[in-house]
Amino acid sequence: MPAQPALQRRIAHLDMDAFFASVELLRYPQLRGLPMVIGGGRRREDEMFARLRAAYPGRDWGPETLDRIPTDFFPRLKDYVGRGVATTATYAARQFGVGSAMGLMKAARLCPDAILLPVDFDEVRRLSRLFKNTIREIAPVLEDRGVDEVYIDFTEVPGGQREGGRVLARLIQKSIFQATGLTCSIGVAPNKLIAKMASEFNKPNGISIVLPEDLQTLIWPLPCRKINGIGPKADARLAGHGIRTIGELAARERSWLVAHFGRSYGAWLHEAAWGRDDRPVETESEPVSMSRETTFERDLHAVRDRAELGAIFTRLCEQVSADLRRKGYAGRTIGIKITYDNFEKVTRDITIGEATDHADVIRRHAGQCLRRVDLSRRLRLLGVRVGKLVKPGTESDDGRRYSAAASAPPRTARDRSPDDHTDLLFPELG
DNA sequence: TCTGGGGTCCTAGGACCC
DNA sequence: TCTGGGGTCCTAGGACCC
Numbered sequence: 001m002p003a004q005p006a007l008q009r010r011i012a013h014l015d016m017d018a019f020f021a022s023v024e025l026l027r028y029p030q031l032r033g034l035p036m037v038i039g040g041g042r043r044r045e046d047e048m049f050a051r052l053r054a055a056y057p058g059r060d061w062g063p064e065t066l067d068r069i070p071t072d073f074f075p076r077l078k079d080y081v082g083r084g085v086a087t088t089a090t091y092a093a094r095q096f097g098v099g100s101a102m103g104l105m106k107a108a109r110l111c112p113d114a115i116l117l118p119v120d121f122d123e124v125r126r127l128s129r130l131f132k133n134t135i136r137e138i139a140p141v142l143e144d145r146g147v148d149e150v151y152i153d154f155t156e157v158p159g160g161q162r163e164g165g166r167v168l169a170r171l172i173q174k175s176i177f178q179a180t181g182l183t184c185s186i187g188v189a190p191n192k193l194i195a196k197m198a199s200e201f202n203k204p205n206g207i208s209i210v211l212p213e214d215l216q217t218l219i220w221p222l223p224c225r226k227i228n229g230i231g232p233k234a235d236a237r238l239a240g241h242g243i244r245t246i247g248e249l250a251a252r253e254r255s256w257l258v259a260h261f262g263r264s265y266g267a268w269l270h271e272a273a274w275g276r277d278d279r280p281v282e283t284e285s286e287p288v289s290m291s292r293e294t295t296f297e298r299d300l301h302a303v304r305d306r307a308e309l310g311a312i313f314t315r316l317c318e319q320v321s322a323d324l325r326r327k328g329y330a331g332r333t334i335g336i337k338i339t340y341d342n343f344e345k346v347t348r349d350i351t352i353g354e355a356t357d358h359a360d361v362i363r364r365h366a367g368q369c370l371r372r373v374d375l376s377r378r379l380r381l382l383g384v385r386v387g388k389l390v391k392p393g394t395e396s397d398d399g400r401r402y403s404a405a406a407s408a409p410p411r412t413a414r415d416r417s418p419d420d421h422t423d424l425l426f427p428e429l430g
Numbered sequence: 431t432c433t434g435g436g437g438t439c440c441t442a443g444g445a446c447c448c
Numbered sequence: 449t450c451t452g453g454g455g456t457c458c459t460a461g462g463a464c465c466c
Contacts, residue, residue, distance in 0.1 A: 083433085264441090
C-alpha cells in the first residue's frame with residue numbers, strides 16, 4: 001500500500017456572534033445597531049402590546065407585527081430591578097463597557113438606555129440545533145461546547161486543507177447564514193487551543209487562519225488570559241511573577257513552572273505557551289452531573305423564611321428529578337450548594353447505594369446534607385445536585401445494575417452543626 | 431444597587447482494604 | 449506492635465468555562 005502523505009491537523013473553533021442578542025434581532029430587526037443587553041427576567045410582550053394599542057388605537061398589534069414595534073416601546077436597562085446578569089451584549093452596547101456576566105445594575109449605570117430583553121431559550125435551542133446540524137452536513141466531526149460554540153475537525157474533510165482551512169470555513173459561514181440568518185466567527189489552527197484563540201481575532205463574522213509557524217507572531221504577543229484554561233486566579237499569579245504575555249510564559253523553563261504551579265498545571269502551562277495540544281475533537285460525551293440552583297430575590301433565613309425556603313427547596317429537587325427523567329439518567333450522589341449573603345459558598349453531598357431519579361428521595365438526602373451546614377446565616381442561593389450518573393437499566397462502569405427506584409439509605413447521625421435549624425425547616429427529618 | 435445558572439475537572443485528606 | 453505502600457472511594461473546595 002502506498003504511504004499516504006501525512007495530513008496536517010486542521011482544527012476549527014466556531015462561535016456564534018453575540019448569539020442570544022442576534023436571535024432577538026431575527027425577531028426584531030428594527031433593533032439592529034442599537035445597544036442591547038440580553039438577560040434578566042421574563043418577556044413582557046403583552047405589556048408592550050397593551051401600551052402600543054393605547055398609543056396607536058385602531059392598529060392591530062400582535063405576534064405578526066413584531067418587526068413594526070417602534071424602538072422606544074422596548075424595555076430599557078435603567079428600568080430593571082433585580083439580581084440578574086447580562087448574558088450577551090450587542091457590539092453597540094459593548095462600546096459603553098457593558099459585557100457578559102456583568103450585573104444588570106452595573107450595566108444600567110454604564111448604558112441606561114440600552115434595550116433589555118430576556119433570553120428566549122426555546123428559540124436559542126432551536127437555532128443552536130439548526131446551526132450545528134448545518135455544520136455536520138459539511139464536516140461531521142463536531143464537538144459541542146455549549147449553545148453557541150463548537151470545535152470542528154477539518155483534517156479529513158474534502159477541501160479542509162485548502163488555504164489552511166479558509167475555504168471550508170467560508171463555506172460553513174455561508175451555509176449557517178443561509179440556514180439561520182446568523183453570523184459566526186471561525187478560527188482554524190493546528191489544534192483546539194490555538195483555534196479557540198484564533199476565532200477571537202476577527203469578530204464579528206470573521207475567519208482567522210493560524211499555521212504552526214505563526215506561533216511567535218500571532219500567539220506570543222497575546223496576554224496569558226487568552227489561553228483557555230488560564231482564568232483570573234492563574235493570570236494574577238503569573239502577573240505576580242512578571243509574566244503577562246504568552247511569549248513571556250513560553251520563555252520560562254518547564255521546571256520553573258512546575259515548581260511554582262504544580263506538576264500537572266505547570267507542565268500544561270508550558271505546553272500551552274508553546275502552542276502544543278493534541279486533544280481530539282470529541283463527538284460524544286456523557287453528562288457527569290445535573291443540578292438546579294436559584295438566587296433568591298432577597299436573602300432568606302432558614303428560620304424566618306422557613307416556608308418560602310422549604311417550597312423553593314422542594315421545587316429544586318423536583319426540577320432536578322424531571323431533568324434526570326427527561327434525559328434518562330439517575331444518580332448516586334446527592335448534594336446541596338449554598339451561597340451565604342457574603343458570597344461564601346459551601347457544598348455537602350452524600351453517596352447512596354442505588355441511583356435515583358425520584359424527587360422525594362433526592363429531597364430526603366439533600367435535606368440530610370442541609371443539616372450539616374450553618375443555617376443561622378442569611379442565604380443568597382440554594383442549589384441541588386445529582387452526580388455519579390448512570391443510565392437506568394444499563395450496565396454501569398463497575399458492572400452493577402442500577403434501578404431508578406432507590407431505597408432509602410441508612411440514616412446516619414452525621415455531625416450536626418451547632419446552629420442546626422433544619423428541624424424548623426424540615427420537621428419531617430426530626 | 432456588584433457578582434446568574436449550568437457544567438467539568440483537579441486536588442487533597444481520610445477511610446478502608448490488601 | 450510498628451512501619452509502609454498501593455489502590456479505590458468518598459467528601460469538600462476551588463478554578464475555570466459557556
